[in-house]
Amino acid sequence: MEVTKINSATTVLASFFFFSFCLLSSPATSQSPPAPILPPSPSPAPAPAPHHVNLTELLSVAGPFHTFLDYLLQTRVIDTFQNQANNSDQGITIFVPRDSAFAMLKSSDLANLTRDQLRTLFLYHALPRFYSLSEFRNLSRINPVATFAGGAYTLNVTDAAGVIRVSSSWSKSKISSSVYSTSPVAVYQIDRVLLPLAIFSAEPPLAPALAPAPEAGKASDATPGRGGSSASAPNSSESSSTGGANSASASFGILNCLILVVAGRLILAL
Ligand SMILES: *[C@@H]1O[C@H](CO)[C@@H](O)[C@H](O)[C@H]1NC(C)=O
Ligand SMILES: *[C@@H]1O[C@H](CO)[C@@H](O)[C@H](O)[C@H]1NC(C)=O
Ligand SMILES: *[C@@H]1O[C@H](CO)[C@@H](O)[C@H](O)[C@H]1NC(C)=O
Numbered sequence: 001m002e003v004t005k006i007n008s009a010t011t012v013l014a015s016f017f018f019f020s021f022c023l024l025s026s027p028a029t030s031q032s033p034p035a036p037i038l039p040p041s042p043s044p045a046p047a048p049a050p051h052h053v054n055l056t057e058l059l060s061v062a063g064p065f066h067t068f069l070d071y072l073l074q075t076r077v078i079d080t081f082q083n084q085a086n087n088s089d090q091g092i093t094i095f096v097p098r099d100s101a102f103a104m105l106k107s108s109d110l111a112n113l114t115r116d117q118l119r120t121l122f123l124y125h126a127l128p129r130f131y132s133l134s135e136f137r138n139l140s141r142i143n144p145v146a147t148f149a150g151g152a153y154t155l156n157v158t159d160a161a162g163v164i165r166v167s168s169s170w171s172k173s174k175i176s177s178s179v180y181s182t183s184p185v186a187v188y189q190i191d192r193v194l195l196p197l198a199i200f201s202a203e204p205p206l207a208p209a210l211a212p213a214p215e216a217g218k219a220s221d222a223t224p225g226r227g228g229s230s231a232s233a234p235n236s237s238e239s240s241s242t243g244g245a246n247s248a249s250a251s252f253g254i255l256n257c258l259i260l261v262v263a264g265r266l267i268l269a270l
C-alpha cells in the first residue's frame with residue numbers, strides 16, 4: 001500500500017517535471033502557465049534557455065546534412081559560423097546542401113581542392129547577415145549578394161513567387177526548406193552544392209550515375225537545369241517548400257519531449 005502510494009506520487013512528480021521541461025524547451029514563445037503548488041522537488045531548477053543555437057547540433061539532427069557538417073568541422077568553418085551566430089548583431093544565413101547534393105558531384109571535385117579553397121567554398125555557403133525568407137525578395141534586387149567568403153565570391157538570389165533560388169556560376173540551387181529561421185540564425189536547405197567560378201574555373205564534372213529515378217513518375221515537373229537533372233532528394237518527406245520557418249525546430253522540440261517522457265517512464269518502471 002505504502003509503496004504504491006509513493007510510486008504514484010513519484011509518477012505525478014516526474015510527469016510534472018517532464019511536462020514543464022517540454023514547455024520550457026519548446027521553441028515557441030509560450031509562457032509557462034502558473035505552476036500548480038507542489039512540494040519543492042529535489043531536481044535542480046531548469047537551466048535558462050540558451051540564447052545561442054548550437055549549429056553543430058542543429059546540423060547533425062536535421063537534413064541529412066552529414067557531408068556539409070563534416071566539411072565544416074574539418075575546415076573549422078563551423079567556428080567562424082558559430083562565432084558569427086553568437087557574437088554579431090547581423091547574424092548569419094547558411095545555405096546547407098543535403099547529402100544527396102554532394103552525392104551528385106564527383107568525389108574528385110572536392111578532393112582536389114586545397115585546404116584554403118575548401119574553407120572558402122564552405123564560407124561561400126553563408127551570408128554574414130540573418131535573412132528571413134520574406135526578405136529574399138528585397139535581397140534579390142541587390143544581386144550579386146556578398147557571402148562570408150568575401151570578394152569575388154558572390155551569389156545571385158531570385159525569388160519567383162516564393163520559389164527562392166540561390167545561384168553560383170556552376171549551380172542553381174533551390175531553397176527546399178527552412179530548417180531554422182529565428183534571428184540571428186537562419187539555416188535553409190538547398191538542393192545543390194554552390195560552386196563559384198573563382199574556385200572552379202570550369203564546370204566541375206558530375207557523378208556519372210546520378211538520379212535514382214524519382215519514384216512518383218513526375219516527368220513533367222521542371223525543365224532540367226544545366227547543372228544536372230532536377231531529381232529531388234529520394235527522401236523528400238520533409239522538404240516542404242518555403243513555408244513554416246519554425247516547423248522543423250518545433251517538431252524537433254516535440255520529439256525531444258517525447259523521448260524524455262518515454263525515458264521518464266522507463267526509469268519509473270525500473
Ligand atoms: C554543440 O553540440 C555538439 C554536438 O551535440 C557538442 O559536441 C558541443 O559540445 C556543443 N557545443 C556547445 C558550445 O555547447
Ligand atoms: C557560443 O555560445 C555558446 C553558449 O553560450 C558557447 O558555449 C560557445 O562556446 C560559443 N561559441 C563561440 C564560437 O563563440
Ligand atoms: C584530381 O587529382 C587526381 C590525383 O590527385 C588527378 O588524377 C585528377 O585528374 C584530378 N582531377 C581533377 C578534376 O583535377
Ligand SMILES: *[C@@H]1O[C@H](CO)[C@@H](O)[C@H](O)[C@H]1NC(C)=O
Pocket residue numbers: 134135138
Ligand atoms: C523591402 O523593401 C521595401 C522598400 O525598400 C520595404 O518597405 C520593405 O519593408 C522590405 N521588406 C522586407 C521584408 O524587408
Ligand SMILES: *[C@@H]1O[C@H](CO)[C@@H](O)[C@H](O)[C@H]1NC(C)=O
Pocket residue numbers: 143144155156167168169
Ligand atoms: C548575377 O547577377 C548579376 C547582375 O544581375 C549578373 O551580372 C551576373 O552574371 C549574375 N551571375 C550569376 C552567376 O548568375
Ligand SMILES: *[C@@H]1O[C@H](CO)[C@@H](O)[C@H](O)[C@H]1NC(C)=O
Pocket residue numbers: 234235236
Ligand atoms: C526514406 O529513408 C528510409 C531509410 O533511409 C527508407 O527506409 C525509406 O523507404 C525512405 N522513404 C522514401 C519515401 O524514400
